[in-house]
Amino acid sequence: MLKKKGFAMMDDWTEFGTSLVLIAVIVLILIAFNVISKFSIGAILDTVLPNNDEISAYDTEFLETDLINVLKVQVNEDYTFGEILSYMDRNHPDPQDDFLFKDFLSLAFTKSLNCDANLKSKLSENLEPISGYWEFYLINENNEYVFFCSGIDTLEATAYALSGATNPYLLSQPQSAEIFIPDVDGNKKLKVVLEVRE
Amino acid sequence: MNKKAAVFMYIVCLGFIIAIFMFYGNTGKNSPGGSDLYLGEKQIEVFNTYFEAEKDIYYIELSAKIAAKEASDSNFVINFENYFNIYLEELDQDPDYTFIYDFQSSKTVITGYASEELEYNGDNYVYRTQPNIRIEIRPISTQTTPNQF
Numbered sequence: 159m160l161k162k163k164g165f166a167m168m169d170d171w172t173e174f175g176t177s178l179v180l181i182a183v184i185v186l187i188l189i190a191f192n193v194i195s196k197f198s199i200g201a202i203l204d205t206v207l208p209n210n211d212e213i214s215a216y217d218t219e220f221l222e223t224d225l226i227n228v229l230k231v232q233v234n235e236d237y238t239f240g241e242i243l244s245y246m247d248r249n250h251p252d253p254q255d256d257f258l259f260k261d262f263l264s265l266a267f268t269k270s271l272n273c274d275a276n277l278k279s280k281l282s283e284n285l286e287p288i289s290g291y292w293e294f295y296l297i298n299e300n301n302e303y304v305f306f307c308s309g310i311d312t313l314e315a316t317a318y319a320l321s322g323a324t325n326p327y328l329l330s331q332p333q334s335a336e337i338f339i340p341d342v343d344g345n346k347k348l349k350v351v352l353e354v355r356e
Numbered sequence: 357m358n359k360k361a362a363v364f365m366y367i368v369c370l371g372f373i374i375a376i377f378m379f380y381g382n383t384g385k386n387s388p389g390g391s392d393l394y395l396g397e398k399q400i401e402v403f404n405t406y407f408e409a410e411k412d413i414y415y416i417e418l419s420a421k422i423a424a425k426e427a428s429d430s431n432f433v434i435n436f437e438n439y440f441n442i443y444l445e446e447l448d449q450d451p452d453y454t455f456i457y458d459f460q461s462s463k464t465v466i467t468g469y470a471s472e473e474l475e476y477n478g479d480n481y482v483y484r485t486q487p488n489i490r491i492e493i494r495p496i497s498t499q500t501t502p503n504q505f
Binding site for chain 1: 421
């Protein structure tokens with residue numbers, strides 16, 4: 159109801175005020191729902207992509223496929239990497255099968271077997287697309303680390319450890335995949351672990 | 357505004373707000389997988405089941421390969437099957453195998469047919485796969501075996 163000159167009456171101002179308050183309330187409700195919805199999407203992203211700085215969980219799911227593919231890598235004419243790993247426990251801590259040590263392995267001072275430059279470069283060829291920093295472990299049923307191979311050399315590892323010691327937040331969380339393989343001597347399984355970092 | 361119009365406007369506004377609440381309130385229930393699961397969680401679960409099967413199939417394949425390498429040249433078939441069965445005992449599901457051997461001059465081809473499927477149970481599904489295997493090895497006498505050193 160307007161006055162003839164175009165000014166609103168008192169009733170109309172109340173009406174406008176009420177409408178404005180209601181519109182504001184509705185807009186606030188819509189904003190609140192939008193924010194809640196964003197939180198929900200954020201939670202999904204946190205599950206799938208835990209952190210933008212880290213390897214995504216989606217990739218982690220496929221790390222197991224990468225692990226199997228690397229185990230199938232032919233390291234010499236007769237043996238794949240997986241087959242050689244099956245012989246490792248028999249050669250720990252006292253190496254017996256010389257063919258294992260010819261071109262691919264060395265004995266680390268910790269008495270666990272280690273990959274030499276040849277094997278490391280072969281593995282790196284297949285693992286570089288995953289990450290710049292990878293590690294392989296072979297663990298027997300007594301929880302002994304039978305074999306260890308790292309994609310980085312001692313100097314890089316030291317630098318990495320130092321940077322981690324000075325600021326642990328610099329270290330990214332490792333993503334890992336594991337698989338059991340048969341031991342060549344039978345009646346036991348070996349656990350192969352692949353760990354990668356960004 | 358007269359009283360009737362004002363009451364009507366309040367009812368419409370209230371109805372609108374209730375409608376918004378009802379619409380968004382049911383969003384979780386209507387989303388795929390229900391409100392308890394994140395989007396993609398079921399798919400990742402299915403992937404994980406598939407990877408479990410892949411790991412077991414790799415275990416079986418590797419068992420066949422190292423069994424072939426460990427088996428002695430004489431009495432190869434019996435030796436191979438003995439070793440293979442020992443390795444498979446460590447697997448949660450160990451199906452029986454029937455093997456067909458093809459001894460060629462350049463290679464030996466071993467095909468193994470599993471008697472049963474591997475079975476993996478998910479929340480609302482069962483994944484089955486036939487773990488048949490086929491491996492090729494160089495003639496036993498030309499292989500580099502640990503015993504030759």
